[in-house]
Amino acid sequence: MNDILNRPVKSARKAKGDGHLRRAEILRAAERIFVADGYEGATIRKIADEVGVSSTCLYMHFRDKDEILLEICRAAMEQLLEMHNVISQRPLGPVERVRMMLTAYVEFALGNPNAYRLVFCASPLAGSDQKQQVTHDLGVQCFERFSGVVREIAAEGRLRHGDPRTVHQALWAACHGLVSLMITKPSVDWAEPEEITRVLIDGLLFGLIAD
Amino acid sequence: MNDILNRPVKSARKAKGDGHLRRAEILRAAERIFVADGYEGATIRKIADEVGVSSTCLYMHFRDKDEILLEICRAAMEQLLEMHNVISQRPLGPVERVRMMLTAYVEFALGNPNAYRLVFCASPLAGSDQKQQVTHDLGVQCFERFSGVVREIAAEGRLRHGDPRTVHQALWAACHGLVSLMITKPSVDWAEPEEITRVLIDGLLFGLIAD
Amino acid sequence: MNDILNRPVKSARKAKGDGHLRRAEILRAAERIFVADGYEGATIRKIADEVGVSSTCLYMHFRDKDEILLEICRAAMEQLLEMHNVISQRPLGPVERVRMMLTAYVEFALGNPNAYRLVFCASPLAGSDQKQQVTHDLGVQCFERFSGVVREIAAEGRLRHGDPRTVHQALWAACHGLVSLMITKPSVDWAEPEEITRVLIDGLLFGLIAD
Amino acid sequence: MNDILNRPVKSARKAKGDGHLRRAEILRAAERIFVADGYEGATIRKIADEVGVSSTCLYMHFRDKDEILLEICRAAMEQLLEMHNVISQRPLGPVERVRMMLTAYVEFALGNPNAYRLVFCASPLAGSDQKQQVTHDLGVQCFERFSGVVREIAAEGRLRHGDPRTVHQALWAACHGLVSLMITKPSVDWAEPEEITRVLIDGLLFGLIAD
DNA sequence: TATGAATGAGTCTTCATTCAT
DNA sequence: CATGAATGAAGACTCATTCAT
Numbered sequence: 001m002n003d004i005l006n007r008p009v010k011s012a013r014k015a016k017g018d019g020h021l022r023r024a025e026i027l028r029a030a031e032r033i034f035v036a037d038g039y040e041g042a043t044i045r046k047i048a049d050e051v052g053v054s055s056t057c058l059y060m061h062f063r064d065k066d067e068i069l070l071e072i073c074r075a076a077m078e079q080l081l082e083m084h085n086v087i088s089q090r091p092l093g094p095v096e097r098v099r100m101m102l103t104a105y106v107e108f109a110l111g112n113p114n115a116y117r118l119v120f121c122a123s124p125l126a127g128s129d130q131k132q133q134v135t136h137d138l139g140v141q142c143f144e145r146f147s148g149v150v151r152e153i154a155a156e157g158r159l160r161h162g163d164p165r166t167v168h169q170a171l172w173a174a175c176h177g178l179v180s181l182m183i184t185k186p187s188v189d190w191a192e193p194e195e196i197t198r199v200l201i202d203g204l205l206f207g208l209i210a211d
Numbered sequence: 212m213n214d215i216l217n218r219p220v221k222s223a224r225k226a227k228g229d230g231h232l233r234r235a236e237i238l239r240a241a242e243r244i245f246v247a248d249g250y251e252g253a254t255i256r257k258i259a260d261e262v263g264v265s266s267t268c269l270y271m272h273f274r275d276k277d278e279i280l281l282e283i284c285r286a287a288m289e290q291l292l293e294m295h296n297v298i299s300q301r302p303l304g305p306v307e308r309v310r311m312m313l314t315a316y317v318e319f320a321l322g323n324p325n326a327y328r329l330v331f332c333a334s335p336l337a338g339s340d341q342k343q344q345v346t347h348d349l350g351v352q353c354f355e356r357f358s359g360v361v362r363e364i365a366a367e368g369r370l371r372h373g374d375p376r377t378v379h380q381a382l383w384a385a386c387h388g389l390v391s392l393m394i395t396k397p398s399v400d401w402a403e404p405e406e407i408t409r410v411l412i413d414g415l416l417f418g419l420i421a422d
Numbered sequence: 423m424n425d426i427l428n429r430p431v432k433s434a435r436k437a438k439g440d441g442h443l444r445r446a447e448i449l450r451a452a453e454r455i456f457v458a459d460g461y462e463g464a465t466i467r468k469i470a471d472e473v474g475v476s477s478t479c480l481y482m483h484f485r486d487k488d489e490i491l492l493e494i495c496r497a498a499m500e501q502l503l504e505m506h507n508v509i510s511q512r513p514l515g516p517v518e519r520v521r522m523m524l525t526a527y528v529e530f531a532l533g534n535p536n537a538y539r540l541v542f543c544a545s546p547l548a549g550s551d552q553k554q555q556v557t558h559d560l561g562v563q564c565f566e567r568f569s570g571v572v573r574e575i576a577a578e579g580r581l582r583h584g585d586p587r588t589v590h591q592a593l594w595a596a597c598h599g600l601v602s603l604m605i606t607k608p609s610v611d612w613a614e615p616e617e618i619t620r621v622l623i624d625g626l627l628f629g630l631i632a633d
Numbered sequence: 634m635n636d637i638l639n640r641p642v643k644s645a646r647k648a649k650g651d652g653h654l655r656r657a658e659i660l661r662a663a664e665r666i667f668v669a670d671g672y673e674g675a676t677i678r679k680i681a682d683e684v685g686v687s688s689t690c691l692y693m694h695f696r697d698k699d700e701i702l703l704e705i706c707r708a709a710m711e712q713l714l715e716m717h718n719v720i721s722q723r724p725l726g727p728v729e730r731v732r733m734m735l736t737a738y739v740e741f742a743l744g745n746p747n748a749y750r751l752v753f754c755a756s757p758l759a760g761s762d763q764k765q766q767v768t769h770d771l772g773v774q775c776f777e778r779f780s781g782v783v784r785e786i787a788a789e790g791r792l793r794h795g796d797p798r799t800v801h802q803a804l805w806a807a808c809h810g811l812v813s814l815m816i817t818k819p820s821v822d823w824a825e826p827e828e829i830t831r832v833l834i835d836g837l838l839f840g841l842i843a844d
Numbered sequence: 845t846a847t848g849a850a851t852g853a854g855t856c857t858t859c860a861t862t863c864a865t
Numbered sequence: 866c867a868t869g870a871a872t873g874a875a876g877a878c879t880c881a882t883t884c885a886t
Contacts, residue, residue: 022849038333040251043875043876043877044876044877044878045875045876045877053849053850053851054850054851054852055851055877055878056850056851056852056878056879056880057849057850057851059877059878059879060848060849060850061849064877064878065877065878120392120395120396121332121391121395122395136396136398139396139399140396140398140399143399160414160417161409161410161413161414162402162406162407162410163402165400165402166402166406166407166410167410167414169399169401169402169407170389170407170410170411170414172388172392173385173388173389173392173393173407173411174384174385174388174389174411174415175388176388176391176392177383177384177385177386177387177388177389177391177392178381178384178385178388180332180387180388180391181331181383181384181387181388182384184331184332184333185331185347185350185351187347187351188351188354188380189376190380191373191374191376191377191380195373195377196373196377196380196381196384198372199372199373199377199378199381199419200381200384200385202372202418203371203372203378203381203415203418203419204385204414204415204418205418206371206417206418207413207414207415207416207417207418207419208410208414208418233866254858254859254860255859255860255861256858256859256860264867264868265867265868265869266860266861266868267861267862267863267867267868267869268866268867268868270860270861270862271866271867272866275860275861276859276860276861444870444871460755462673465854465855465856466855466856466857467854467855467856475870475871475872476871476872476873477856477857477872478857478858478859478871478872478873479870479871479872481856481857481858482869482870482871483870486856486857487856487857542814542817542818543754543813543817544817558818558820561818561821562818562820562821565821582836582839583831583832583835583836584824584828584829584832585824587822587824588824588828588829588832589832589836591821591823591824591829592811592829592832592833592836594810594814595807595810595811595814595815595829595833596806596807596810596811596833596837597810598810598813598814599805599806599807599808599809599810599811599813599814600803600806600807600810602754602809602810602813603753603805603806603809603810604806606753606754606755607753607769607772607773609769609773610773610776610802611798612802613795613796613798613799613802617795617799618795618799618802618803618806620794621794621795621799621800621803621841622803622806622807624794624840625793625794625800625803625837625840625841626807626836626837626840627840628793628839628840629835629836629837629838629839629840629841630832630836630840655845676879676880676881677880677881677882678879678880678881686846686847687846687847687848688847688881688882689846689847689848689849689882689883689884690845690846690847692881692882692883693845693846694845697881697882698880698881698882
């Protein structure tokens with residue numbers, strides 16, 4: 001599959017690295033499978049095969065299946081949160097910051113479709129309590145980042161309709177819709193991502209926020 | 212060996228009717244389970260028990276599990292399409308018709324969350340080819356309904372930004388985002404459905420379409 | 423393995439009987455395996471193989487592994503209890519009844535070593551709560567049968583040492599010891615079962631009960 | 634290839650001593666676990682964790698799991714045999730020596746319930762050949778200790794019933810029954826251990842041996 | 845002497861599906 | 866039209882054991 005044949009074969013067993021690497025390798029494989037086959041389809045065996053190790057081996061690095069998938073989410077979401085932190089501290093007007101945040105959100109999601117889906121598209125009905133709790137928390141945490149800046153705008157009396165919470169949720173939802181559809185319906189003849197993102201966000205901000 | 216043929220057929224279990232009714236009955240039961248437990252949770256056994264027949268019996272009416280769930284989707288989507296048809300023929304301006312369509316779309320999705328999810332949130336990569344094809348077709352068909360009316364608006368030169376396709380996709384995506392988030396994140400403290408729907412759609416239309 | 427080749431082969435699947443028989447057949451096979459390999463060694467697969475069916479098939483007749491083993495115990499213990507009931511109602515003196523009961527107990531155990539072991543030799547630490555409860559209840563129920571008749575003897579003032587409970591427990595324990603050792607240590611050069619049973623019981627009764 | 638010999642042995646983990654001590658340490662840990670969780674519950678991992686070393690390490694001191702557990706039994710049984718040796722050499726009448734031996738046997742078993750169980754309650758059919766052989770030998774060896782003294786009594790013509798072998802086996806069996814029941818049925822409302830032991834042994838000796 | 849990493853065989857259980865009647 | 870009985874493939878997970886260092 002890769003250039004394994006060129007490396008000096010030291011043993012029948014894999015001896016790739018020292019633990020830390022193997023863990024990361026499993027996470028990458030799990031993410032690929034999860035992306036391709038969904039949560040239920042991402043079985044321990046498939047992941048193990050993809051890595052090229054035994055199923056048992058996964059249990060040396062993760063307590064159980066959930067821990068693997070959850071770890072994927074956590075890692076991805078942290079990036080998103082960090083991006084929002086950076087934007088928050090820029091010396092810009094609130095509308096501009098919201099625009100940047102939403103744009104970053106869309107870009108992030110399109111660049112990390114798998115993790116995005118696990119956190120934002122998975123049914124809350126399915127899966128263990130633990131999983132629910134973690135994905136829910138991640139989602140909410142992320143969502144809350146928009147909250148402050150929208151309230152700033154509201155404080156300036158610039159909301160055309162609705163209260164801050166409603167506007168905040170509507171903005172988030174619209175962006176989520178764009179990315180989730182583009183991810184799950186790739187066969188649709190979508191407009192250029194940047195173009196449609198701009199149209200959607202500009203339209204929304206123009207429609208909801210007064211000068 | 213088995214004198215069952217001589218006994219007056221008076222099934223202890225069910226004597227509902229012949230065939231057509233049974234099929235519908237299965238669909239209703241399957242929908243209930245599917246709504247309650249999601250796709251993976253809707254096992255053949257559960258459905259059969261809910262109907263009160265043997266698992267084998269389901270296979271007399273449907274080829275396999277997918278066919279059952281897909282049939283549920285098809286039925287649901289037909290309602291949505293029909294609603295759009297009705298709206299299309301109303302003697303109203305195009306913007307008004309778009310507003311009604313989007314509103315109806317959101318209401319429909321919130322009222323049929325599981326069918327909606329199967330069609331619009333499931334990964335297109337997962338599942339059987341048949342399922343993929345069907346859900347994809349249903350989704351696209353539904354999406355196309357918006358297309359005409361947006362082009363009408365564009366023909367009147369009223370689009371503030373973007374070409375008709377982009378606007379059309381943005382509108383759809385925004386509504387999809389609202390419903391899919393409300394469905395998958397019920398624990399979020401959502402604004403009133405009607406209020407947020409109105410804010411989102413009005414904001415979008417105001418932002419994207421000029422008078 | 424057996425004369426299966428001579429029977430008219432009707433189908434690749436087994437079609438032995440109508441459910442009731444299969445259940446009994448599984449119980450018999452499970453008992454054989456359990457006897458040979460102990461509780462942990464009696465795996466679902468081994469039992470299924472012994473019966474000649476798939477593992478899955480066992481789950482059509484029993485909820486889980488415990489239910490199988492427990493059913494074996496229950497059935498066996500009922501025989502023992504019934505024997506004691508019969509003896510209780512004989513018009514004999516209490517010492518004679520106790521002697522018969524103990525003798526019957528030993529004979530039963532030697533004739534049903536497997537079930538006996540599951541109920542009386544299995545560690546109370548191992549296994550599910552359900553299993554513990556059931557085997558414990560069976561054991562206690564059985565043990566209690568001796569209780570009444572020993573109290574009768576005590577009421578006649580004929581106990582040489584100890585209170586009724588102590589004597590009762592000592593009698594039971596001694597018989598249990600005999601059978602459990604004969605079962606678990608077959609390689610010991612045991613005296614004739616009837617002879618040693620008689621010597622033990624007569625010795626005990628003589629030693630503990632005055633004329 | 635391995636310069637470990639040149640390094641100053643100063644294990645970061647444990648520097649308890651060299652080999653002999655570690656072996657003993659493992660045995661103690663294994664016994665704790667074995668006592669708490671039974672044979673099947675005493676996994677290699679648990680034992681290793683209890684000691685604070687890796688699982689692999691156990692294999693440097695013992696061939697396999699059985700060897701560990703067997704060693705525990707052997708050690709325990711040696712104590713019992715030693716006790717019997719001491720009693721044998723006391724200048725007492727044979728009946729008195731038998732009484733002391735049986736009492737010591739019961740006390741020992743109640744004090745070492747899990748070792749006792751492994752040797753005397755485990756099915757001889759289950760488990761590896763090695764284990765069978767060892768536990769069997771231990772059991773028999775222990776059993777034989779009673780033999781001589783009972784023959785002494787018989788030589789004095791004091792057996793009320795049965796031949797020496799039968800009486801010998803009956804005595805042993807009764808004591809085994811008491812301890813094995815008390816061990817496996819702790820929830821029974823047992824009489825005081827000393828009281829019931831005395832009643833059982835005195836009753837038996839009185840019933841089987843004439844003055 | 846000890847380890848971290850890995851394995852293969854095995855555990856129970858559940859699922860969609862099919863056969864013979 | 867419907868069933869009871871059965872199946873094979875797969876699920877997650879655990880165990881004793883063994884490499885290479």
